[in-house]
Amino acid sequence: MKVPFVDLKRQYETIKREIDHAIADCIEHSAFVQGKRVQQFEKAFANYLQVNYVIGCANGTDAIFLSLKALGIRQGDEVITSANTFIATSEAISMTGAKVVFVDVDQNTNNLNVNTVEAKITEHTKAIVPVHLYGYPADMLELQIIAQKYHLRIVADAAQAHGSEINGESIAKFADITTYSFFPGKNLGAFGDAGAVATNDRHIADYIDKLRNHGRTEKYVHDFEGVNMRMDEMQGAILLAKLSFLNEWTAQRRSHAAYYNENLKGIGDVIISYDDPNVTAVYHLYVIETSQRDALQRHLSENGIATGIHYPIPLPLQPAYAYLKMSSTDIPVSSHKAKQILSLPMFPEITKDEQDFVIENIKQFFRKG
Secondary structure (H helix, E strand, O other), X not given: OOEOXXXXXXXXXXXXXXXXXXXXXXXXXXXXXXXXXXXXXXXXXXXXXXXXXXXXXXXXXXXXXXXXXXXXXXXXXEEEEEOOOOOHHHHHHHHOOOEEEEEOEOOOOOOEOHHHOHHHOOOOEEEEEOEOHHHOOOOHHHHHHHHHHHOOEEEEEOOOOOOOEEOOEEHHHHOOEEEEEOOOOOOOOOOOOOEEEEEOOHHHHHHHHHHOEOOEEXXXXXXXXXXXXXXXXXXXXXXXXXXXXXXXHHHHHHHHHHHHHXXXXXXXXXXXXXXXXXXXXXXXXXXXXXXXXXXHHHHXXXXXXXXXXXXXXXXXXXXXXXXHOOOHHHOHHHHHHOOOEEEXXXXXXOOHHHHHHHHHHHHHHHHOO
């Protein structure tokens, strides 16, 4: 048996009629860039997230950039974020001209460790960008307290956390702005690049609405110099069609994660995915930890099981950030986890037989010692 890490075609086949209709409608009406289909999706996604405004854009990186610009982040400012995330998070900060300030992650959740934040705050700090990594909500309640204490803004990166909740409420309610990516492999994925910004602040929403579209309110009337970061109509139509299935897919992911947890607990030195009854994790990724990660990954690959590492090198240790002169001792938890984390196959349509095959191969590996 071969088990893919993710299977986008399998998902498409379950909703082929809806997707084909959405695409055909765009082609028939020559609707290609930011029109009524994007607007319909924005309204529907805002309702889904329980926020007042959603503004679609070209991708998740742009969503963070647009958000920070809307908050006035610029050169000379500092923005705090997590050491363990995809580089898009920190790239967007640098795009504004601000300095990226990395902090270590929490041992249990893999998210930004709130206990490390205050020590990094200076007179130049303007915002915090927590990441809801792997679909697990960051500690937003504590971050809100810190942000209020130091008059900071929060832009939460929810690229992997569509539908996540804290105490039964959407994570989008706990930040000034929450950003989303709809890269095809995400829990809610487009058929190309797309992103969105969610907020309850009308002034922020209005500014980003203009900024993403050349700073204009109407054709050839520009209030300021903006950028071209619009969402395609086809992506808006596809996302709208897929949105009605998101709750079902989330329930399936959570069921698969619970099955992994139940059957991998106590196997070798495997640390299973952390679970807290006060949050709703949506398991964009299912991540375990083991000191024998590399050998286990080779064993699984040899038996037809695809896995991933998210992420193998903490951002502060990447060549791109050598100028920060940080070392593994500055981020001990992130550095340790980078050698142990392993993402197992996880997608709504994965079968119990496939999961059993993954689980049995992990057990087999540890039985061999």
